[in-house]
Structures are given as structure tokens and as C-alpha cells.
Amino acid sequence: MSVLIGRHTRVVVQGITGRDGSFHTRGMLDYRTQVVAGVTPGKGGERVHGVPVFDSVEQAVAKTGANCSVIYVPAALAQDAIYEAVDSGIPLVVCISEGIPVRDMVEVSAYLRGRPSRLVGPNCPGLISPGLSKVGIMPGSIVKPGKIGVVSRSGTLTYEVVWQLTRAGLGQSTCIGIGGDPIVGTRFQDMLALYEQDPHTSAIVLIGEIGGSDEEDAAQLIRRSITKPVVAFVAGQTAPPGKRMGHAGAIVSGGSGTAQEKMARFQEAGIPVAKTPSEIPGLIAAALQPRRKAKLKLVRKPKRAAAKPKRATKSKRPAARRRGR
Amino acid sequence: MNLHEYQSKELFRAAGIPVPPGEVASGVEEAVRIAERFGYPVVVKAQVLIGGRGKAGGVKVVGSPQELALAAGRILGMDIRGLTVRRVLITPSADIDREYYAGLVLDRKNEMPLLMVSPAGGIDIEEVARTSPGKILRIPIDLRGLPPYRARAAARFLDKDPAIQKQIAPILTRLVRVYRDQDASLAEINPLVVTKEGKVQALDAKVVLDDSALDRHPDLAAMRDLEAEDPDEVEARSKGLSYVKLDGSIGCVVNGAGLAMATMDLIQYHGGKPANFLDIGGSSNPEKVEAAMGILTRDARVRAVLFNIFGGITRCDDVARGLLVALDRLSVRIPIVIRLTGTNEKEARELLSQRGMIALSDMDEAVRAVIARAAEAA
Numbered sequence: 105m106s107v108l109i110g111r112h113t114r115v116v117v118q119g120i121t122g123r124d125g126s127f128h129t130r131g132m133l134d135y136r137t138q139v140v141a142g143v144t145p146g147k148g149g150e151r152v153h154g155v156p157v158f159d160s161v162e163q164a165v166a167k168t169g170a171n172c173s174v175i176y177v178p179a180a181l182a183q184d185a186i187y188e189a190v191d192s193g194i195p196l197v198v199c200i201s202e203g204i205p206v207r208d209m210v211e212v213s214a215y216l217r218g219r220p221s222r223l224v225g226p227n228c229p230g231l232i233s234p235g236l237s238k239v240g241i242m243p244g245s246i247v248k249p250g251k252i253g254v255v256s257r258s259g260t261l262t263y264e265v266v267w268q269l270t271r272a273g274l275g276q277s278t279c280i281g282i283g284g285d286p287i288v289g290t291r292f293q294d295m296l297a298l299y300e301q302d303p304h305t306s307a308i309v310l311i312g313e314i315g316g317s318d319e320e321d322a323a324q325l326i327r328r329s330i331t332k333p334v335v336a337f338v339a340g341q342t343a344p345p346g347k348r349m350g351h352a353g354a355i356v357s358g359g360s361g362t363a364q365e366k367m368a369r370f371q372e373a374g375i376p377v378a379k380t381p382s383e384i385p386g387l388i389a390a391a392l393q394p395r396r397k398a399k400l401k402l403v404r405k406p407k408r409a410a411a412k413p414k415r416a417t418k419s420k421r422p423a424a425r426r427r428g429r
Numbered sequence: 430m431n432l433h434e435y436q437s438k439e440l441f442r443a444a445g446i447p448v449p450p451g452e453v454a455s456g457v458e459e460a461v462r463i464a465e466r467f468g469y470p471v472v473v474k475a476q477v478l479i480g481g482r483g484k485a486g487g488v489k490v491v492g493s494p495q496e497l498a499l500a501a502g503r504i505l506g507m508d509i510r511g512l513t514v515r516r517v518l519i520t521p522s523a524d525i526d527r528e529y530y531a532g533l534v535l536d537r538k539n540e541m542p543l544l545m546v547s548p549a550g551g552i553d554i555e556e557v558a559r560t561s562p563g564k565i566l567r568i569p570i571d572l573r574g575l576p577p578y579r580a581r582a583a584a585r586f587l588d589k590d591p592a593i594q595k596q597i598a599p600i601l602t603r604l605v606r607v608y609r610d611q612d613a614s615l616a617e618i619n620p621l622v623v624t625k626e627g628k629v630q631a632l633d634a635k636v637v638l639d640d641s642a643l644d645r646h647p648d649l650a651a652m653r654d655l656e657a658e659d660p661d662e663v664e665a666r667s668k669g670l671s672y673v674k675l676d677g678s679i680g681c682v683v684n685g686a687g688l689a690m691a692t693m694d695l696i697q698y699h700g701g702k703p704a705n706f707l708d709i710g711g712s713s714n715p716e717k718v719e720a721a722m723g724i725l726t727r728d729a730r731v732r733a734v735l736f737n738i739f740g741g742i743t744r745c746d747d748v749a750r751g752l753l754v755a756l757d758r759l760s761v762r763i764p765i766v767i768r769l770t771g772t773n774e775k776e777a778r779e780l781l782s783q784r785g786m787i788a789l790s791d792m793d794e795a796v797r798a799v800i801a802r803a804a805e806a807a
Contacts, residue, residue, distance in 0.1 A: 122651060180644065205642035206535060207612050213540035214572055229741075243741040243771060258687020260739045264792065267739075267770065287540050312688055316537040339690035342675070342697050343706070346480075350671040350686025350708040352641060353537070358555035363694075380695055382793050 106233030107194060107253065107278040107298045107305065108222075109172065113237045116141040116170035116194070118177055120152045124200070125176035127162060129153055134173075137237040137406050140168040143402025159193040168402045172196040174230060174239050179203035182226060186212050190221040198239050198287070201226035209287040216289065218222050223289025223407035227352065229281035231257040242266075242279060246319045252297035252388060256311035257284050257318075257351070259338060264382050265311055272385035277305040282391060285288075286315070293320035307388050312366055315354045319366040327373040332393035336370040337378045338363045368401015430638045435518045436652050437616075437634035444607045446600050446618075448631045452522035460501040462492050463519040469493060470522040473500045475507065475514040478657050485509045513738045514658055523632060526619035529587045530554055530600060533570070533608040535752040542570040542608060544581045544601065550620035575605040588623065596629040598623070611649060612642030622766050661724050668720040670709055677702025679803050680725035680734040682718065684709050692737045695792065699798040704731045709748070717752025719758065726761050732765045735795060735801035740771025749777035753784060764802035768795035 115132065119125040120142025126383050141156050141164035148159035158164040159172065173189040175182060175198065182201040188198040204226050206401055216223060224231065230240015234247040241259075246267040252274050257264040262281050275301075283288050292310060299305045308330075312319035319338060326334050327409065337394040343349050345356040356362050367377045376391065378384045432440070437449045451477065452468065454460035466470045477486030482488060484793035488508055489500040497519075507514045510640045528550035534542035547565045549557045557564055566586045568579055584594035600621070609617040615637035622632045643650040655663050663671030671686065675693070679701045688706045693703035705725065709717045725731050738748050749769070755761070767788040769777050778788050789795040 156732050180639065182533070203641045205612055205645070206614060206639050207642065210535075210541055211572070229490050241742055246771070256687070258685065260683075260685025260741060260743075261687030263739050263741050263771070264688055264691070286537050288534055311687070313690060318480065318537075337691075339694060342693040342703055343690060344675065347673045347706075348640075349673060349690055349706050352541070354686060356688070358553075358558075380698055380793065381691055406674075 112117040117177045149241040175199040183208040193330040202227040225283040227285040228283030231280045247277040252280040253305040255295040278372040323369040323373040432636045433476045434435040437636040467521040474518040475517040521596035524552040524625040544568040673706040678732040680731040686710035715751030719755040722755035735799040736767040744773040745769045751781045
């Protein structure tokens with residue numbers, strides 16, 4: 105199973121006739137995602153890879169029942185594309201576009217407050233629920249269905265980590281890149297809460313990077329209310345202060361937002377922090393270990409099992425026992 | 430994009446924020462001519478796109494043409510944290526009575542701009558936040574901007590004198606307007622001074638613009654001072670690469686910013702030192718790879734180069750092709766270690782093997798290999 109997207113997801117591609125939009129529509133269709141519509145103003149009536157194109161999101165929703173939008177329009181047009189999707193009642197809006205001015209996102213953020221739509225991104229690779237649906241640009245070849253939730257601020261680093269998980273036999277429920285900009289619609293905290301509620305996610309990998317304080321906030325939330333095991337990684341330990349490292353949001357300013365600080369907050373919250381990406385699968389496997397041990401104990405020591413048989417068999421959230429609140 | 434102090438002051442002046450007069454000189458004689466017009470004493474201020482110029486000796490008060498010539502001569506050409514000073518700002522020395530701080534930044538957590546004012550002016554605001562957080566008043570700026578009543582409250586927080594408050598409040602309102610209208614990510618007055626004559630002025634100014642918004646501000650984009658930036662970083666930007674120079678010996682070429690940072694970290698983890706951050710971007714073409722190699726091989730400290738490519742949108746064979754072109758055109762004498770995984774990996778390996786090059790598929794293995802090769806080359 106999955107978080108946010110799944111078999112039910114019916115995608116409308118905003119900017120479908122553009123180079124990126126058309127290319128990635130092909131990729132999503134190849135992954136058997138239900139891409140039901142495309143939108144490019146002035147090109148209604150055309151088809152791209154067999155997908156009908158409409159002049160507006162409103163028309164696309166009325167005709168096709170689209171319930172998720174993915175945006176590939178140029179940065180200067182992205183704010184309007186987000187507004188159009190939200191105003192058309194799309195519950196999940198995924199913005200891939202990179203380079204949106206911060207002021208545009210400040211306005212979007214204010215507009216979204218109190219509205220039911222969820223924005224993912226901008227400047228993100230989107231989401232993939234292995235075997236079910238892909239919204240965005242993540243390569244389908246590296247994922248595998250399973251129980252690990254992956255949430256990251258990055259693109260290719262996410263692929264790297266997901267690929268290492270897959271090689272280690274650790275499949276994923278949903279992988280999401282939340283975006284590398286200073287303001288993004290969905291943050292670590294939102295995804296942690298969603299993974300926590302998802303019965304098919306049993307552990308979470310969080311990939312952070314320098315800049316801002318989302319990782320620090322995530323660490324606090326995990327300590328307070330996440331019972332599933334989380335493994336964290338933070339990129340940018342060698343990044344010099346005051347320099348933007350590719351992502352608009354990846355900058356250490358005024359001595360805050362360093363990788364060291366973020367790693368320390370995770371450690372203080374009892375969350376294992378991987379020193380390198382290749383340590384992640386091992387830490388995840390270890391975090392999932394105690395549960396297997398508990399089950400084994402149940403078989404070997406009937407006395408102890410008799411003492412708490414209900415908890416061991418009924419509880420779907422055994423991790424809650426290990427990690428105190 | 431960082432603006433120089435004199436450029437930031439131009440923006441402030443245009444917005445109606447009082448700033449002291451000043452002119453820029455790029456030579457000693459020019460500096461002296463400007464000072465004659467203002468009358469001594471004047472202040473000579475290095476115009477360089479990095480903080481800490483005061484501590485580095487880049488700001489000097491002088492009382493005579495002789496002193497000015499000496500100071501300007503020393504400051505022009507001076508190296509401040511790796512950047513050469515090419516211009517100085519000459520400005521009359523102000524008679525300062527008290528100094529404050531006013532600045533706007535993006536509050537990422539609340540997703541809106543934040544105005545901070547503090548009676549502790551002239552020092553780093555981060556320092557104030559650490560040592561005496563009670564001395565900072567924070568005002569979130571919502572879609573209304575800064576309503577006059579909040580500007581008055583901020584002015585009262587800074588100064589007891591109603592006549593001074595009356596001058597400060599509109600300055601804050603205008604500062605908020607500059608931040609918004611010019612798509613700034615930082616707009617700072619530090620210090621905001623009250624002179625002995627009771628005038629409020631922005632004695633120093635710092636504006637950082639949002640790079641993503643420069644397309645809609647061609648006038649501001651034209652203010653970019655290419656001479657004041659690192660030439661390699663300028664070239665990288667013109668080629669669509671994201672590049673930051675560091676001081677290690679292992680160059681790296683990576684696709685994606687997160688993976689590029691993780692690669693630098695892994696080099697350090699395995700005992701090496703990264704020479705740079707370099708992201709060739711998502712849909713990379715061979716020209717970008719060639720440009721990247723050109724920049725890295727020009728740096729004499731680079732002893733070996735690591736390619737770390739995770740093909741998704743980026744096709745591994747495109748990167749391999751770019752690398753081969755670069756090797757044909759540049760005389761590369763340092764070892765290159767290649768790691769490729771993902772889209773069109775097979776094609777890339779074939780291309781490389783025709784030239785006797787082998788690509789690894791594991792990131793740790795590749796990092797260890799490049800560190801070993803760099804050590805051999807040293």
C-alpha cells in the first residue's frame with residue numbers, strides 16, 4: 105500500500121505539451137500510472153501520447169475526474185498553475201518546476217492556508233508508490249514494493265538511497281522528494297505523520313540537508329509522536345557557510361542550518377543517523393530487527409508469550425513498545 | 430545574488446530611505462577627488478561581496494588626502510577572505526550618537542518575511558540573537574506588508590525620542606517595500622544611526638536578491654559585478670552548472686545537488702578532501718560535462734576527479750560522451766574515476782571501455798578509488 109498516491113490516483117499533467125511535460129508523461133504512462141488528462145492553454149483538443157489535452161484544469165477535472173495534478177510548466181508560470189489546480193479542487197498538487205521566486209511561494213503558502221489541497225514541491229522529483237503509481241520524474245527501475253517510507257529534500261540522492269534499499273531487499277511503500285526550495289508545500293513533519301498512519305509502512309528513511317530547520321522540527325515530532333522506527337541522513341557536512349549548494353534552500357546562514365546541528369538533534373531524539381548513504385539499509389534492517397526477535401521469543405519461550413499474547417499478536421504497531429514517548 | 434553596499438544604498442535611496450552621500454572609486458586619485466567634494470574626515474569602505482570586511486581592515490576613517498591615499502592604496506587590491514577588493518566607497522564620516530539594527534529575512538518556518546529590529550546596532554544580528562535575544566523585536570510580514578501601527582511600535586522599541594521615532598517608522602515601512610518589490614532575500618540596515626544632529630540614516634546597507642526572481646528585474650540583474658566574483662563560479666553559472674569552490678584536492682562532478690553534497694561528505698568520510706561542489710543538473714548535455722572538466726582541471730590543487738552519476742533523467746551515456754569530448758579537447762593529466770548507475774548505464778560503459786576506461790557502480794568504492802588515485806598522483 106501507499107501514502108498520498110496509489111491505484112486510485114488519476115493524474116492531470118499541467119504543461120503536458122512542453123518538452124519536460126511530454127517526456128515525463130511517457131515515463132508515468134510506462135509505469136502504468138493513470139494519466140487521464142493534460143492541460144496547456146490554447147492546445148485543448150490535442151493529444152499527447154494518447155492523453156487528451158484541455159485548455160484548463162477545470163475542464164480536465166470535469167471531463168476526466170482527475171484527482172492529482174503534476175506541474176511541469178516554466179518557473180515564471182508555476183504560481184498560476186498551482187492556483188489553477190487548487191481552485192479546480194484538486195486535492196494533491198505536485199509541482200516539479202524549479203526556480204520559482206520565493207515571493208511567489210510566500211503568496212502560494214498564504215493562499216493554501218485553510219484550503220484542502222496539499223502541495224508537494226516545488227523543485228522536487230515527485231512521488232512513487234512502487235508497483236502502483238508514479239507522479240513526477242523518479243525512475244521506476246530502482247524501486248521495489250515494500251514497507252519502507254522514504255522522504256527526502258533531494259532528487260538523485262533519493263534515488264541513490266532508494267536503490268541501495270532495493271538492493272538490500274528493503275522495498276518501499278512510497279518514496280517522496282519534498283523539494284529543495286526554502287518554501288515547500290509538504291514538509292518532513294507532514295510526511296512523517298502520513299507514514300505513521302499508513303498501516304503498510306513499517307519504517308521511515310528521512311534524508312535531509314543543510315539549510316532551514318525542518319530537520320530539527322522533524323526530530324522533535326519524531327520524539328513526541330512517531331512510533332515507527334526512523335533512520336536519518338543529512339547531506340552537506342562539508343558545505344561552507346553562506347554558500348548555496350545547488351538547491352535554493354540548501355544554505356547555512358548565520359551559523360544555523362548546519363548538517364552537524366541537524367544530526368545532533370536527531371541523535372538527541374534517539375534517531376539513528378547514518379554517516380554515509382550506504383549505512384542506511386543496515387540501520388533500517390537493525391531498526392526492524394527487534395520485532396522479528398519478539399516474534400521468535402514468542403515461539404521459543406511460551407511462558408513469556410503467555411503473559412502477553414494479545415499484544416504480540418494483535419498489535420499492528422509493535423514499534424510503539426520499543427520507543428518510549 | 431549579493432549586492433555591494435553602494436548598490437544596496439542606491440536601492441534604499443530610490444525607495445526614500447535616507448542614506449549618507451557617497452561615491453565609488455576604483456583608484457586612489459579618484460578617491461581623493463571624491464573626498465575633496467565631501468570634505469574631511471571621510472570613511473573609505475571596501476566594496477566586496479563578503480562579510481567581515483571591517484575586521485579584515487577594509488574600513489578606515491581618514492582625516493587628510495595623505496591618509497586617504499595611504500588607506501585607499503592599501504584597501505584597493507586587498508584580499509578579503511579570498512576576494513579581491515576592486516572598489517572603495519568614499520563617504521563623509523558621520524557624527525554618530527546611537528546605532529540600531531533593522532533587517533528583513535525570509536522566515537522559512539512560517540513561510541513569510543520577518544522584520545527584525547534591535548537597539549543593539551553595528552554588530553552581527555546572529556550574535557545579538559545568541560547573547561541577548563530579548564533585544565530583538567520580530568515582526569512577521571504578512572500580505573499587508575508593514576502596517577503603520579506596527580512600524581510605530583518597532584520605532585518605539587528602538588528609541589525613546591518621539592521625534593526620532595517619527596523618522597524611523599517610515600524607514601521600516603520602506604525597507605519592507607524594497608524587500609518585497611525587489612524580490613530580496615535579505616535587506617539589512619546595520620547600523621541604522623541617529624546622528625548628533627538628530628538625523629536617522631542607513632549608514633550601511635546590505636541587499637541579497639533572490640536569484641530565481643532576477644528574470645523579472647533586468648535592472649537589478651545588470652548590477653551583477655562579475656569582477657567581484659570567483660571567475661570559475663561565474664563561468665560555471667554561464668554554462669548552467671552549479672559550482673562552489675572548496676579547498677581540497679579531489680574534484681567531483683555529480684548530477685543533482687543532494688547527491689553532490691553527499692559525495693563531498695563521503696570523500697571527507699573516507700579521508701579525502703573535496704575540491705568543490707558541482708552539480709551538472711538534471712537533463713545534462715555533453716557540453717556541460719566538458720565545461721565542468723575544464724573548470725576542475727584548471728585548478729592546480731585538484732589531483733584527481735570523481736564522476737558520480739546516478740542516471741534518472743540524466744542519461745549516463747550523455748555524461749560519458751561529454752567526458753570523452755572533454756578528454757579530446759583538454760589535456761587532462763590527472764586520474765579520473767567514474768561511477769555510473771541508472772539510465773543508459775550499459776551504453777555509457779561501452780563508450781568508456783572503447784577508450785580503456787572502466788566505470789564503477791558503487792559510490793563508496795568509487796570514492797575510495799579516487800582518494801587512492803589522488804594520493805598516488807601527489
